[in-house]
Amino acid sequence: MRPEAGIQLIPIRQLPEVEPGDDLGQLITRAATEGGVKLASGDIVVVAQKIVSKAEGRLVDLATIIPSAFALEIAGRQRRDPRLVEVILSESARVVRTDDHVLITETKHGFVCANAGVDKSNVRDKDWVSLLPVAPDESARRLAARLSELLDVSVAVIITDTFGRAWREGLTNVAIGIAGLSPLKDFRGETDDHGKELSATVLAVADEIAAASGLLMRKTARIPVVVVRGYHYEVGDGGSALLIRPKERDLFR
Amino acid sequence: MRPEAGIQLIPIRQLPEVEPGDDLGQLITRAATEGGVKLASGDIVVVAQKIVSKAEGRLVDLATIIPSAFALEIAGRQRRDPRLVEVILSESARVVRTDDHVLITETKHGFVCANAGVDKSNVRDKDWVSLLPVAPDESARRLAARLSELLDVSVAVIITDTFGRAWREGLTNVAIGIAGLSPLKDFRGETDDHGKELSATVLAVADEIAAASGLLMRKTARIPVVVVRGYHYEVGDGGSALLIRPKERDLFR
Numbered sequence: 001m002r003p004e005a006g007i008q009l010i011p012i013r014q015l016p017e018v019e020p021g022d023d024l025g026q027l028i029t030r031a032a033t034e035g036g037v038k039l040a041s042g043d044i045v046v047v048a049q050k051i052v053s054k055a056e057g058r059l060v061d062l063a064t065i066i067p068s069a070f071a072l073e074i075a076g077r078q079r080r081d082p083r084l085v086e087v088i089l090s091e092s093a094r095v096v097r098t099d100d101h102v103l104i105t106e107t108k109h110g111f112v113c114a115n116a117g118v119d120k121s122n123v124r125d126k127d128w129v130s131l132l133p134v135a136p137d138e139s140a141r142r143l144a145a146r147l148s149e150l151l152d153v154s155v156a157v158i159i160t161d162t163f164g165r166a167w168r169e170g171l172t173n174v175a176i177g178i179a180g181l182s183p184l185k186d187f188r189g190e191t192d193d194h195g196k197e198l199s200a201t202v203l204a205v206a207d208e209i210a211a212a213s214g215l216l217m218r219k220t221a222r223i224p225v226v227v228v229r230g231y232h233y234e235v236g237d238g239g240s241a242l243l244i245r246p247k248e249r250d251l252f253r
Numbered sequence: 254m255r256p257e258a259g260i261q262l263i264p265i266r267q268l269p270e271v272e273p274g275d276d277l278g279q280l281i282t283r284a285a286t287e288g289g290v291k292l293a294s295g296d297i298v299v300v301a302q303k304i305v306s307k308a309e310g311r312l313v314d315l316a317t318i319i320p321s322a323f324a325l326e327i328a329g330r331q332r333r334d335p336r337l338v339e340v341i342l343s344e345s346a347r348v349v350r351t352d353d354h355v356l357i358t359e360t361k362h363g364f365v366c367a368n369a370g371v372d373k374s375n376v377r378d379k380d381w382v383s384l385l386p387v388a389p390d391e392s393a394r395r396l397a398a399r400l401s402e403l404l405d406v407s408v409a410v411i412i413t414d415t416f417g418r419a420w421r422e423g424l425t426n427v428a429i430g431i432a433g434l435s436p437l438k439d440f441r442g443e444t445d446d447h448g449k450e451l452s453a454t455v456l457a458v459a460d461e462i463a464a465a466s467g468l469l470m471r472k473t474a475r476i477p478v479v480v481v482r483g484y485h486y487e488v489g490d491g492g493s494a495l496l497i498r499p500k501e502r503d504l505f506r
Contacts, residue, residue, distance in 0.1 A: 006479075007262040007468055097504045104504045112420040112505070122445045162456065166419035166505035167365040169498045170437045170457025172464065174421070184423050192375045193475065203415065204423025205468065211425065212465030215260055215458065215484050222446065226259075231468050245422045251350045251357045252365070252419035253506060 005230055010037055011216045012225035017124065020057035025146030028225055037227060041154045044228040045147060046213035049161040049176060050122050050130055051224045052139050058131040059123060060087055074098065084118065084129065091116035091131055104164075107132060110244040111176060113163040133159065136177025137239030144179040156181035156233060160210040160217070166252055173214025175206035175240055182236030183207075183243050204243060205233065258483055263290055264469045265478035270377065273310035278399030280308075281478055290480060294407045297481040298400060299466035302414040302429060303375050303383055304477045305392050311384040312376060313340055327351065337371065337382065344369035344384055357417075360385060363497040364429060366416040385414065389430025390492030397432040409434035409486060413463040413470070419505055426467025428459035428493055435489030436460075436496050457496060458486065 014031040018024065024047070032039055039045070053059070067075065067082035071089055075082035078100060085103070089095075092105035096112055105116045109132070117132035133139045140157040147155055159177030164170075175183060183206035213226035247253075267284040271277065281300070285292055292298070306312070320328065320335035324342055328335035331353060338356070342348075345358035349365055358369045362385070370385035386392045393410040400408055412430030417423075428436060436459035466479035500506075 006264050007465075009260040009262070009465070011259050099504055102504065121449050122447065123449070124447050164505055166503060167498055168418075168427070168457065168460065169496050170455045170460065172457050172460050187471075194375065194377050196374050196376070202423050203467065203471075204421065204425050207421065207423065207425050208464040208467045211461040212260075212262070212468065214456065214461045215465065218440075218456075230262075243422050245420055250419060251352055251355065252417055 007212075007228065007230040009212055009216055010227040010229060011035075011223045012037060012227060013223055015051065015222075015224055018051040018054040018224075020054065020059065022055045023146070024051065024055045025143055025150055028143075029147065029150045031225070032227070039147065039151050039153050039155060039227065040229070042229075042232075043153070044156045044158060044181065044209055044231065044233065045143070046158045046160055046209060046217070046226045046228055047140075047143065048217055048224040049117070049132060049136070049159055050119070052133050052136070052143075052159050052177070053130045054123075056133055056139065058133060059128050060131060061125070062087070062127045062129060074103065078102075084120075087129060087131070088116045088118045091118055109136065109176070110241065111163070113161070117161055117176075132161065133177065137179065137241075138177075140177040140179035140239075154180070156235075158206055158210055158213075160213060162214065172207075173210040173217060175210040175243060178206050178238075178240050178243075180235060180237070181206060181209075182234040182238060183240065184238075185234065206240070206243060209233075260465075260481065260483040262465055262469055263480040263482060264288075264476045265290060265480060266476055268304065268475075268477055271304040271307040271477075273307065273312065275308045276399070277304065277308045278396055278403055281396075282400065282403045284478070285480070292400065292404050292406050292408060292480065293482070295482075295485075296406070297409045297411060297434065297462055297484065297486065298396070299411045299413055299462060299470070299479045299481060300393075300396065301470055301477040302370070302385060302389070302412055303372070305386050305389070305396075305412050305430070306383045307376075309386055309392065311386055312381050313384060314378070315340070315380045315382060327356065331355075337373075340382060340384070341369045341371045344371055362389065362429070363494065364416070366414070370414055370429075386412065386430065390432065390494075391430075393430040393432035393492075407433070409488075411459055411463055411466075413466060415467065425460075426463040426470060428463040428496060431459050431491075431493050431496075433488060433490070434459060434462075435487040435491060436493065437491075438487065459493070459496060462486075 065083035071086035324339035
């Protein structure tokens with residue numbers, strides 16, 4: 001008997017070092033082809049934030065940054081580079097919490113994460129850092145459109161980053177940019193096999209897809225793109241803002 | 254060219270209604286065989302909490318419950334069944350927060366979730382509810398040992414439930430019981446391709462595996478078991494307690 005259809009997570013490995021101005025759609029198309037992966041309609045192309053930021057030129061040379069008094073104060077306390085702290089603050093709408101090591105902030109997009117997503121790793125030049133894309137949903141939409149143009153397929157795109165979370169240890173990959181896929185699946189009103197109403201009401205499928213891809217998207221393994229195949233997603237144009245929980249409905253903080 | 258090896262998420266569908274005392278290892282073995290899935294060493298068998306709780310008889314008839322004054326008070330405010338609230342409180346170490354609808358509590362295991370994991374859905378009898386397993390890591394270990402015995406394979410087991418989280422909308426599947434697999438992957442000290450130290454330090458791989466399985470483990474679709482194949486996990490015997498973040502290191506609350 002053939003096993004029933006499931007979901008495949010397919011790594012795309014052969015991407016070159018991404019440079020500002022690069023056509024990410026073309027790079028992914030080429031790498032997929034070289035890796036023997038033929039993108040098909042219904043696939044979800046999951047892309048690490050870092051290469052999107054690089055292609056969009058969201059890179060900053062710390063040598064050009066003059067830290068504010070506030071940045072100097074935090075940096076002194078945390079023994080970090082005040083220019084890095086300045087960049088983190090400039091990417092943030094507000095500081096949520098700090099300790100001796102890290103700044104948890106709310107980014108201008110509304111994401112709550114460490115250091116506003118500003119990151120030194122996997123950026124080639126010393127003293128340069130990468131920032132999150134300005135509008136990750138638009139980045140995802142542009143990439144989906146480009147892949148559709150190049151390959152004549154209709155795919156969804158998710159841009160991911162690894163965030164920490166409350167209550168639980170460790171980081172997980174989450175969705176910060178979404179195109180062509182409804183990020184939430186709403187089961188409210190549906191019943192189980194015994195006719196009882198379901199208690200798990202709204203599932204964050206975009207984050208589950210991101211987390212699944214995280215299993216392959218290891219930082220040291222040069223896999224910045226994962227194709228998720230076989231998941232029957234709901235097409236939708238609600239972006240990542242739907243995944244941000246309004247304070248008044250957040251009992252988990 | 255053949256696509257490079259990735260990860261497969263394989264649904265196991267043919268499980269019967271699970272009853273207290275059932276041999277879950279045998280039920281899963283039979284269902285996998287009927288579904289044409291041959292379990293192999295290195296597979297991760299991901300199992301929904303609900304069927305583990307049923308097999309372990311972690312079911313309560315609300316008709317037998319006498320609510321306390323505290324439960325009556327909360328139930329009055331939330332317009333819920335005071336007997337249900339009583340069961341939730343008895344499964345909790347402390348109440349984290351309440352609103353007009355839900356109780357967020359810390360369970361006796363240390364998990365923070367809605368209603369202490371007490372759930373009415375997918376329990377056959379009216380007025381019965383299911384509780385989380387008493388010791389989910391032990392449940393996972395027993396199941397892994399039983400599958401090893403029946404099939405002569407060495408697999409990891411993860412027991413999952415769907416939890417809400419701070420800051421982000423929607424529930425995701427997380428790991429509440431773990432056997433044979435290290436729940437965290439530590440990248441500290443490793444460097445990226447440019448020799449810079451990695452910033453994503455510790456990844457919650459068990460939760461990423463749980464989330465991946467959540468894509469198939471839909472409440473209405475009768476898929477309580479998913480096999481994750483092709484993920485090269487670190488063998489370890491640290492259980493789900495490693496995923497609980499101590500308060501003093503939790504900046505996300």
